[in-house]
Structures are given as C-alpha cells and as structure tokens.
Amino acid sequence: MPAPVGPDPAPPPADLPVDAARVDALCAALVPEPGRELEDFVTTVGAAPLDQGWDNVLWPVGTVRGEPVVLRVVRRASAVPLLGREILVLRHLADVAEQLPMRIPTPLATTDHATLVPWIPGRTAGEVEEGSRVGVAWSVARMLARVHSLPAPRVDPNPVRGAPLATRTEAFAGDLERSGVDAVTRRRARGGWDRGLGATTWDRPALLMHGDPHPGNVVVPPAGTVREAALIDWGDATxxxxxxxxxxxxxxxxxDSMLRAYRAEATWAGIAxxxxxxxLVDRSWAWGVRLALSLLTAYPRGHRLGRAGQRLLDACR
Known part of the structure; x- marks a missing residue:
C-alpha cells in the first residue's frame, strides 16, 4: 500500500492577490502572441483557481476553439521576472515543440502579469503509480537531452540553477541541518555532495536548461489518452x-541508468x-542531493515530493 500523501505546504503570502476580479481584468488586457488570434476565445472566468503554486495561480477562464484554457497569473511580485523568462523560453522553443519528446505549455496571449495557455489535464509525476514512475523518468531524460542540445536564447543566468556547486555550499549545509535525516543518510548526502564539489567544474558553453524539472513539474496525461506527458513551469529556465x-x-x-539514458539522446558538444x-555525473548526483534535502525541508516525509527526496538520498552512491 502506498504511503499516504501529506498536504501541500502553504505557499508564501501573496503580495499580488489573485481573485476573479483581477483575472477578469487581466483577460481584458491580453495581447495575442505573434501569429495567433483570439477571436475564438470564449471568456468564462471560473469562481476559483484550478491550482496554485508558490509563484502563480492557474485560473479557468474559458475556451479557445472549444478547448479549455487557463490564465497563469503571478501572485508574488518577485515572480514577475520569472514569468517573463518563461514566456521568452517558450517562444524560443515554439518552432521545435512538435519535435520534442514531451509537451510544453503554449502561450496564446500574455500581459505583464499573466499568460493564457491551454489547460493540460493529468497528474504530476510524483502522483503516478510506482510501476509508471520509471517510464515517466525516461521521458524526462529524453526531453532534457533534447532541450540541452538546442541553441540557447539570450536569457540571464539563474543564481541557483546551472551555477557552480560551490556557490550553493551554504544552502546545502543549511538544508542538511534542517532536514532531520539520520546519521547514515547524513554521511551519504555529505559524500555525494563532496564528490560533486571535487569534480571538474563545467567549462563548456552554457546550455539551455529547464531549471526545475522535478516530479511536481511533469504532468502525466489521464490513463487511456494518447497525449504525451508535459514539462511545465519554465520560470526557472536558464x-x-x-x-x-x-x-x-x-x-x-x-x-545511473537514467543518466545514461540522457547521454544516449543528448547531442551537445562534449557529451561523448x-x-x-x-x-557531470558526479556533479549531477551532488545537485540531486542538494535538491532532495531542499524537498525534505519543505515537504512532509509522506508527501509525494518528500518521498522523491528520500528515495534519492537512499540511492545516493
């Protein structure tokens, strides 16, 4: 029997509160993306959001050509630049979206604080049955290999993603202390981190990255559909x-087999x-440890993302 899923932690307070009135006003201010028209946009603002994260709210707002659409609305001022970053990268990927092994959100129209996108139904990868988890992971490996191998747009570096490991040492130490893991796990985590720190640093051209492709940012379609899984939330792209x-x-x-699956698909210069x-393998495991500890400090052990973090620490070499 699977472990119970704990409740999601409460997100930080919103300094840009989102309600139906704000959503309605943002819908009226939408500017269609180049090459798109909104004549078929039938606006029906819902009474409540479909989902909410730390930075954004997904609010049902009607249909475009009969397909449900949502408004992705910023709820914190600090996330406004992330929305701009997301739109820039998704525009960059639009020409190759059909060739990617996973779906990506398709901006239909934007404002400074929101973007209109088709609703992608399904469950997150953290919620799928254990027997499906590895298959989803293979899709993510192929997707990252493809994205990393594409030309990169002009996007600012992210100080907490794609950066040298040494810049995250203080954050690692703090999360290790707060995580409450036992002594054996602590030694394993420290060993994985130290191996990554000791590995040769990245000295090749910067690659395009999603930034945060954890299980909560992968949507798996409902059983019986033929539509592929989607990699969402590109606000940390870098x-x-x-x-x-x-x-x-x-x-x-x-x-390591998952990393090898990635390598088999990647074509960026130097992968061979x-x-x-x-x-890269050593640094990747170190980043995995860093992210796992971060999840354990944010989510209960029984939560799907808390379990993902614990599973990685248990497997750490």
Whole structure:
C-alpha cells in the first residue's frame, strides 16, 4: 500500500492577490502572441483557481476553439521576472515543440502579469503509480537531452540553477541541518555532495536548461489518452551547467541508468568526452542531493515530493 500523501505546504503570502476580479481584468488586457488570434476565445472566468503554486495561480477562464484554457497569473511580485523568462523560453522553443519528446505549455496571449495557455489535464509525476514512475523518468531524460542540445536564447543566468556547486555550499549545509535525516543518510548526502564539489567544474558553453524539472513539474496525461506527458513551469529556465537539471532528473529515478539514458539522446558538444561525462555525473548526483534535502525541508516525509527526496538520498552512491 502506498504511503499516504501529506498536504501541500502553504505557499508564501501573496503580495499580488489573485481573485476573479483581477483575472477578469487581466483577460481584458491580453495581447495575442505573434501569429495567433483570439477571436475564438470564449471568456468564462471560473469562481476559483484550478491550482496554485508558490509563484502563480492557474485560473479557468474559458475556451479557445472549444478547448479549455487557463490564465497563469503571478501572485508574488518577485515572480514577475520569472514569468517573463518563461514566456521568452517558450517562444524560443515554439518552432521545435512538435519535435520534442514531451509537451510544453503554449502561450496564446500574455500581459505583464499573466499568460493564457491551454489547460493540460493529468497528474504530476510524483502522483503516478510506482510501476509508471520509471517510464515517466525516461521521458524526462529524453526531453532534457533534447532541450540541452538546442541553441540557447539570450536569457540571464539563474543564481541557483546551472551555477557552480560551490556557490550553493551554504544552502546545502543549511538544508542538511534542517532536514532531520539520520546519521547514515547524513554521511551519504555529505559524500555525494563532496564528490560533486571535487569534480571538474563545467567549462563548456552554457546550455539551455529547464531549471526545475522535478516530479511536481511533469504532468502525466489521464490513463487511456494518447497525449504525451508535459514539462511545465519554465520560470526557472536558464543557461549553464546541465548538472542541476540532471540532479532533478534523479528525483524521478535515482539511478545511473537514467543518466545514461540522457547521454544516449543528448547531442551537445562534449557529451561523448569521457572525462567531461564522468565529472557531470558526479556533479549531477551532488545537485540531486542538494535538491532532495531542499524537498525534505519543505515537504512532509509522506508527501509525494518528500518521498522523491528520500528515495534519492537512499540511492545516493
């Protein structure tokens, strides 16, 4: 029997509160994306959001050509630049979206604080049955390999994603202390982190990265549908060392075989170099440890993301 799923932690307070009135006003201010028209947008603002994260709210607002759409609305001022970053990267990927192994959100129209996108139904990868988890992870591995191998747009570096591991040492130490893991897990986590710190740093051109491809940002379609899973929430997209994306991949399935699946699909310059790859593996596991500890400090052990973090720490080499 699966462990019970604990409640999601309460998000930080919103300094840009989202209600039906604000959503209605934002819908009226939408500007269609280049090449798109909104004549078929039938506006029906719902009474309540469909979902809410730390930075954004998804609010049902009607249909476009009969398909349900939602408004992704910023709820914190600090997330406004993230929405801009997300839109920039999704525009960059639009021309190759049909060739990607996973779906991505499709901006239909935007304002400064919101974007109109088709609703993607399903469950997160953290909620799927254990027997489906590895299959979803393989899809994420292929998706990251493809994204990392594409030309990168002009996007600012992210200080907490794709950055050198050494810049996250203080955050690692703090999360290790707060996580409450036992002594054996603590030693395992410290060992994985230290191996990554000791590995050769990334010295190749910065790669395009999703930034936060953990199980909560992968939507798996309902059973019986033929539509593929989707990688959502591109607000942390960045350029840099792909190890942090691969650390998040290990949250889906903490195994070297998953990293090898990624390598088999990636085509960026240097992927075939054994020394480069070996160092990347060590840094990826270190990032995985860092992200796992972060999840354990934010979510209960019984929560789907808390379980993902614990599973990675248990598998850490």
């Amino acid at each position: 350029i840099g060392d792909p190890a942090s994306d691969l650390g998040a991949l290990l949250l889906h399935d903490p195994s 170099d054994e020394a480069c790859w070996s160092a």
